[in-house]
Amino acid sequence: MAEKILMKGNEAxxxxxxxxxxxxxxxxxxTPQSEVMETLMAEKPWETTGMVVxxxxxxxxxxxxxxxxxxxxxxxxxxxxxxxxxxxxxxxSYLAGCELPCLVVNxxxxxxxxxxxxxxxxxxxxxxxxxxHGDYRTIVLAPSxxxxxxxxxxxxxxxxxxxxxxxxxxxxGVIGQMMEKVELRPAKxxxxxxxxxxxxxxxxxxxxxxxxxxxxxTSLALDADVMERFNIxxxxxxxxxxxEEARYETYKTEDADHLIxxxxxxxxxxxxxxxxxxxxxxxxxxxxPITLYPYPEKALDAxxxxxxxxxxxxxxSGQMVEDVRRIAAGRxxxxxxGRQGGAIPSPEEIYEVFVxxxxx
Amino acid sequence: xxxxxxxxPENKVYGKSPVLKDAVMHxxxxxxxxxxxxxxxxxxxxxxxxxxxxxxSPVGCSVFAYNYLEIDWxxxxxxxxxALATATKRLMPDKYVFTYQGDGDLASIGxxxxxxxxxxxxxxxxxxxxxxxxGMTGGQMAPTTxxxxxTATTPYGRDAKLNGFPLKxxxxxxxxxxxxxxxxxxxxxxxxxxxxxxxxxxxxENSMMDKGTSFIEVVSTCNSGWKxxxxxxxTWMEENMFPFYPLGDIKDR
Numbered sequence: 001m002a003e004k005i006l007m008k009g010n011e012a013x014x015x016x017x018x019x020x021x022x023x024x025x026x027x028x029x030x031t032p033q034s035e036v037m038e039t040l041m042a043e044k045p046w047e048t049t050g051m052v053v054x055x056x057x058x059x060x061x062x063x064x065x066x067x068x069x070x071x072x073x074x075x076x077x078x079x080x081x082x083x084x085x086x087x088x089x090x091x092x093s094y095l096a097g098c099e100l101p102c103l104v105v106n107x108x109x110x111x112x113x114x115x116x117x118x119x120x121x122x123x124x125x126x127x128x129x130x131x132x133h134g135d136y137r138t139i140v141l142a143p144s145x146x147x148x149x150x151x152x153x154x155x156x157x158x159x160x161x162x163x164x165x166x167x168x169x170x171x172x173g174v175i176g177q178m179m180e181k182v183e184l185r186p187a188k189x190x191x192x193x194x195x196x197x198x199x200x201x202x203x204x205x206x207x208x209x210x211x212x213x214x215x216x217x218t219s220l221a222l223d224a225d226v227m228e229r230f231n232i233x234x235x236x237x238x239x240x241x242x243x244e245e246a247r248y249e250t251y252k253t254e255d256a257d258h259l260i261x262x263x264x265x266x267x268x269x270x271x272x273x274x275x276x277x278x279x280x281x282x283x284x285x286x287x288x289p290i291t292l293y294p295y296p297e298k299a300l301d302a303x304x305x306x307x308x309x310x311x312x313x314x315x316x317s318g319q320m321v322e323d324v325r326r327i328a329a330g331r332x333x334x335x336x337x338g339r340q341g342g343a344i345p346s347p348e349e350i351y352e353v354f355v356x357x358x359x360x
Numbered sequence: 361x362x363x364x365x366x367x368x369p370e371n372k373v374y375g376k377s378p379v380l381k382d383a384v385m386h387x388x389x390x391x392x393x394x395x396x397x398x399x400x401x402x403x404x405x406x407x408x409x410x411x412x413x414x415x416x417s418p419v420g421c422s423v424f425a426y427n428y429l430e431i432d433w434x435x436x437x438x439x440x441x442x443a444l445a446t447a448t449k450r451l452m453p454d455k456y457v458f459t460y461q462g463d464g465d466l467a468s469i470g471x472x473x474x475x476x477x478x479x480x481x482x483x484x485x486x487x488x489x490x491x492x493x494x495g496m497t498g499g500q501m502a503p504t505t506x507x508x509x510x511t512a513t514t515p516y517g518r519d520a521k522l523n524g525f526p527l528k529x530x531x532x533x534x535x536x537x538x539x540x541x542x543x544x545x546x547x548x549x550x551x552x553x554x555x556x557x558x559x560x561x562x563x564x565e566n567s568m569m570d571k572g573t574s575f576i577e578v579v580s581t582c583n584s585g586w587k588x589x590x591x592x593x594x595t596w597m598e599e600n601m602f603p604f605y606p607l608g609d610i611k612d613r
Contacts, residue, residue: 024451052450057476061443064436064473068416068444071434074451094437205414205432205448207455216426218417218435 002183009149009175012182013079013105014039016153017051021188022103023074024052026065028084031117032173033107036079049190059084063091063104070100071217073200075157075191079105081173082123083114085131092166093132096234097219099203101160103153104138105169107176110341118342119173121264124319127170128293135231137238139167139245140292142263146180154185161199163241170292172315174265174344241294248296249288250303252278256285258358259303261324262313263289265344270313272347273354284354292320300327309358311335313350333357377401379410381430386421390590392580393421395547396489397428399557400458403564404431413456414448416441418465421495425460439470442477445484449567456564458485464494467503467529474533481538481572485563488530488575491582492601499585503527506600511585526604530577534610540571542611546579546602548594571613579605 007015013036017025027037037055045051052069056062062078069076080088085106095102106127110120127140139159141152149171156167191199197206208214221227251271253259258277262270267288277284287303289296304310310332312321321336328334335357339345365371379401387393404413410431417425419438426433436444441459449457466474466488477484493511494500500513504526508517518526534542541563545556556578563574579601583593 024447026447052447054446054450056443057472060440061446061473061476064440064443065447067436067440068434068447069451071444072414072448072451076447076451090437091440098435205434206452207412207414208430208432209411214426214429214431214433216433216435218426218433220423220435 002185004181004183006179006181007146008035008177008179009143009146009171010035010107010177011039012146012150013153013169014043016150017077018043018045018049019185019187020154020157021049021075021190022051022077022153022157023190024054024065024069024076026054026056026062026069026076026078028056028059028062028080030059030081030084032109032119032176033079033081033105036105051190059087060091063088066102066104067091067095067100070095070102071098071205073196073204073206077103077105077153079107081107081109082111082120085123085126089126089132092138093134093136094219095166096132096136096138097134098217099164100166100217101157101164102166103156103160103169104166105171108170108172116342117173119265119344120315120340120342121172121266122316122319122340123170124292124314124316127168128295136234137165137241137293139163139165139241139294141167141169142290142292143169143171143175144264144267144288146175146178147182149175150182151185154188159245163237165237165241170264172264173342245291246294246296246298247290248299249290250299251286251288253285253287253303255283256306257283257308258354259285259287259307259310260313260354261287261289261300261310261320263292263320266313266315269345269347270350273350276347276351277354295323297327300324304328304331307332309333309335311337311354311357313345314338315344316340377405379404379430381428383427385428386424388584390581390583390593391421392491392547392578393489395553396487396556396578396580397425399547399553399560400487401429403557403561404429407561407564409456409564412454413458414452416444416448416457416459418459418461420462420465422460422462422489423496439465439468440473441465442470442473442482442484442486446477446480446482449482449484453483456485456567458487458564460487461489462495463488463490463492463502463504467527471529474529475536478533478573478575479536479538483567483570484573485560485567486573486575487560488577489580490577490605491580491585492526493582493585495582495585503529504605506604528605530575530610533575539573539575539611540613541566541574543575543609544577544579544605544607546597546607548581548597577605579607
């Protein structure tokens with residue numbers, strides 16, 4: 001049996017990065033995710049795998065270091081929390097515009113502004129609808145356990161390189177700070193120079209061999225036709241991602257008459273709401289989107305006809321519910337319940353709201 | 361000498377570096393960028409490092425530097441080139457990594473990135489083109505614009521009360537422990553070109569010796585932005601820029 005270790009969600013990110021052959025981490029301290037860089041610095045992976053770890057002067061610099069490393073075809077990442085991610089959005093737009101792979105971890109805290117250091121899910125819009133300028137998308141993975149935090153680092157890099165696109169792990173302060181047992185995965189070595197050349201020499205800045213012209217990594221196209229063609233190409237890529245990469249989990253939806261949609265830590269709390277409902281003879285189930293972009297549209301769409309009501313439960317003022325309403329398309333009442341600023345609802349509290357809604 | 365003798369290979373006295381692409385430059389006649397590009401190409405050719413050099417272009421007129429030098433290029437967001445260079449050099453320490461930045465890019469929006477990259481002593485080369493104006497956006501005030509200098513956003517001349525003072529960022533950079541070589545050069549005549557070329561070669565060599573950051577400011581002309589002929593721009597630069605931005609090595613260790 002694989003080894004299991006008790007660790008925090010933030011520590012899991014750091015251990016997974018070293019374990020999956022990450023080439024470089026660049027970050028800036030911000031609560032509630034500073035343990036990511038602290039763990040990496042304590043582990044000194046530059047002495048073992050050769051991974052570079054660097055504390056940057058700002059989140060702006062962190063993401064641009066990621067940009068430089070990604071230009072070289074390296075597996076590079078950063079982590080931050082909400083206000084820091086806002087600063088990184090310029091860089092994310094450039095990374096998407098240059099079609100570069102990278103991993104960004106957002107351990108969300110409440111906002112807007114400096115907000116609170118308490119957990120939140122209020123960056124759903126920012127993560128899934130853009131954040132930076134221009135028509136681009138970020139693949140967004142929503143962990144609901146410390147094991148997910150660990151596993152999504154490797155998965156994130158796989159998806160980032162498969163589509164040459166930024167991937168974000170959208171966690172929250174709960175998942176980042178809580179401790180759970182994590183099953184460790186077999187270690188992947190960092191890519192060798194030869195593997196890097198084989199995989200990325202057609203586009204990356206690895207140094208120009210005599211056999212090819214210089215590679216230029218840029219998102220600049222002053223000609224309107226060229227820019228439009230590139231945007232059409234990007235949208236085609238996003239269509240493929242939407243068709244092939246939607247991930248989700250269901251909990252007791254087979255016979256359900258009512259559905260809760262929730263992601264991250266809220267999906268786990270809502271599984272307890274299902275048990276409360278079923279004790280009262282109400283058949284409730286949970287759909288947990290694992291990818292927030294691409295959204296599991298088909299899965300939700302297929303569940304809508306059997307439901308009498310749907311409720312989106314989020315740690316924000318109602319963000320994902322807009323997607324739920326769009327997909328439900330008026331076929332069934334869609335309710336919302338959310339808490340903000342770090343307050344986390346209990347199963348009983350959510351169940352009470354659920355019962356009120358379905359009795360309306 | 362007859363033309364047929366002149367074109368014999370043994371009589372050749374000058375040739376375009378093969379590191380320069382056969383592209384028509386978009387720079388205005390008289391602009392310093394083309395000369396500095398040519399110098400970098402020659403240094404890369406002479407050091408035989410075309411396969412090991414990675415350039416990072418800025419936002420500004422020289423964003424298109426990647427169209428002129430046949431090497432691998434990254435195009436940074438405005439001001440962020442030193443951050444890209446930091447990661448690139450640390451992830452690929454056997455490569456020669458240089459940023460090419462203008463005064464708006466390096467000394468205004470990118471002040472944090474250049475200060476901290478230099479302070480960490482990244483083993484990179486920074487080529488800083490100071491022409492005291494924003495070229496690409498149409499001649500607005502730069503951080504290095506001289507007091508009294510007329511630009512699109514200082515139509516009555518730069519006024520210290522309104523606009524602050526011109527920034528001698530190269531002197532600030534020289535104070536940082538991480539820098540090993542900080543110099544200010546120019547390219548308005550053959551002697552200056554030769555000095556700048558020696559400086560750039562030295563900087564590239566430094567970057568493989570784990571000595572820290574090498575920083576070369578090139579005081580430059582923007583005759584379109586200054587609204588002067590190329591010759592008059594050179595004279596204006598010598599008479600107005602050089603007294604405030606004196607040429608020469610500020611630090612060499």
